[in-house]
Amino acid sequence: SQTIHQWPATLVQPVGSPLSLECTVEGTSNPNLYWYRQAAGRGLQLLFYSIGIDQISSEVPQNLSASRPQDRQFILSSKKLLLSDSGFYLCAWTRDVSGANVLTFGAGSRLTVL
Amino acid sequence: AQSVTQLDSQVPVFEEAPVELRCNYSSSVSVYLFWYVQYPNQGLQLLLKYLSGSTLVKGINGFEAEFNKSQTSFHLRKPSVHISDTAEYFCAVTVISSGSARQLTFGSGTQLTVLP
Numbered sequence A: 001s002q003t004i005h006q007w008p009a010t011l012v013q014p015v016g017s018p019l020s021l022e023c024t025v026e027g028t029s030n031p032n033l034y035w036y037r038q039a040a041g042r043g044l045q046l047l048f049y050s051i052g053i054d055q056i057s058s059e060v061p062q063n064l065s066a067s068r069p070q071d072r073q074f075i076l077s078s079k080k081l082l083l084s085d086s087g088f089y090l091c092a093w094t095r096d097v098s099g100a101n102v103l104t105f106g107a108g109s110r111l112t113v114l
Numbered sequence B: 001a002q003s004v005t006q007l008d009s010q011v012p013v014f015e016e017a018p019v020e021l022r023c024n025y026s027s028s029v030s031v032y033l034f035w036y037v038q039y040p041n042q043g044l045q046l047l048l049k050y051l052s053g054s055t056l057v058k059g060i061n062g063f064e065a066e067f068n069k070s071q072t073s074f075h076l077r078k079p080s081v082h083i084s085d086t087a088e089y090f091c092a093v094t095v096i097s098s099g100s101a102r103q104l105t106f107g108s109g110t111q112l113t114v115l116p
Helices: none
Strands: A003-007 A010-013 A019-026 A032-038 A044-052 A055-058 A065-070 A073-078 A087-094 A109-113 B003-005 B010-014 B019-021 B024-026 B031-038 B044-050 B056-058 B064-068 B073-078 B087-095 B110-115
Touching: A003 A087, A010 A019, A019 A032, A019 A087, A019 A109, A032 A073, A044 A065, A044 A073, A055 A065, A073 A087, B003 B087, B010 B019, B019 B110, B024 B073, B031 B064, B031 B073, B044 B056, B044 B064, B044 B073, B073 B087
Parallel strands: A010 A109, B010 B110
Antiparallel strands: A003 A019, A019 A073, A032 A044, A032 A087, A044 A055, A065 A073, A087 A109, B003 B024, B019 B073, B031 B044, B031 B087, B056 B064, B064 B073, B087 B110
C-alpha cells in the first residue's frame, strides 16, 4: 500500500532563517505531488505541484520554493523565512492527472516563525 | 474558475443529534465534488466523493452527501453524530475537464464540535 511521510512534524524557526520540509511517498511510482499551506480559519492554498522529477509549477508568488530531486521526494524550502510563512504545510499525492483522483495527504508540518 | 462556499465556519451539535454541513459551489461547467475531514494536527482524508451517477453518495463513518445540481450544493449529513466526529470538514470541487488535482478548489472549512 502507498504511504506518505512528512517531516518534521513541528518546527519553530526565527525570522530570516532557512527552511526545509521534506515529503516522501512510498509504494508507488511517478506520483503527482503537491504542497499546500493551511492558515488558521482558511482553506487550503495550493503552493506547488509536480508531475515529475524537476517538473514543478508554482501556483502563487511567495517566499518559498520547491524541488523534486527524486521521483518520490518533494521538498519545500525557503532561504529566509518571514513571519507570514507560519502555518500548517501539507504534502499530498495523486496517482495521475485525472481531476477525479483523490488527494492523499501527509500528516502535515506545523511551522511557527518567530 | 470554480469556487466553493462553506456557509458555516463553526457547527456545535450534541452527541447523537443529526448534523448537516453546507457546501455550495459555483461553476459554469460540470464538476466533481469531494468532502475531506481533518482531525486535529493531522492531514486531510477523504470522506466521500461525487463523480457521476446517483446523487446520494455514502462515505465513511456514516456520512452521506447529496449532489443537487439545480441548487449547486453538496451538503454533508450524518443522522447521529459521535464525539469522535469532532473535526474540521472541507468541501472541494474540480471541473470535470481539468487536467489534474491542481484545479481542486477547497472551501474554508467547517469546524464540527460534538458536545457530550
